[in-house]
Amino acid sequence: AQSVTQLGSHVSVSEGALVLLRCNYSSSVPPYLFWYVQYPNQGLQLLLKYTTGATLVKGINGFEAEFKKSETSFHLTKPSAHMSDAAEYFCAVSLNNNDMRFGAGTRLTVKP
């Protein structure tokens, strides 16, 4: 079965600094990979997804992620953090979508 590990339950950056949220997955077959963002007391919102094709995926709000098969990673980045980026971020891996597995989440804090 597939699984996903998010390294770092809390990440703090300064406004304008690079955001890097780490995600590693385990899967016996090529997976589908997703990043979601959750604001307080809300559901999850899709940031970006990787299914096939180009390994560098661009999403909403200036985020992007790169699928690296050799490293089994799908790290999320943003060149310049904004205060509004403060939220919880979840990486997810799916093989057939009836079994999407989520990481434990990374809480991003942005300092002014």
Add this chain to the structure above:
Amino acid sequence: SQTIHQWPATLVQPVGSPLSLECTVEGTSNPNLYWYRQAAGRGLQLLFYSVGIGQISSEVPQNLSASRPQDRQFILSSKKLLLSDSGFYLCAWSSGADQPQHFGDGTRLSIL
């Protein structure tokens, strides 16, 4: 466009009372439907999923149950709530294996 509605937004129930949370999807047909629970500071735990009317798969044994009486309606129920049932419950839908899941705004359930 597709929308997902989940209600109520918050709910406070005494231990031993029944539960009914409802989720409906608009703008699509025959969606895959999911119920997740999110404990404080934790990732998402898949509780149930459904690929069609009357078809329910349970991921975790517990005192909760799910039903899908109509194509775009998914209900989470319990006959007797436990303290451990407290949490944030999220409904989601998806249209295919390589497509992301789209989430409702969640129900925060507190058991007293």
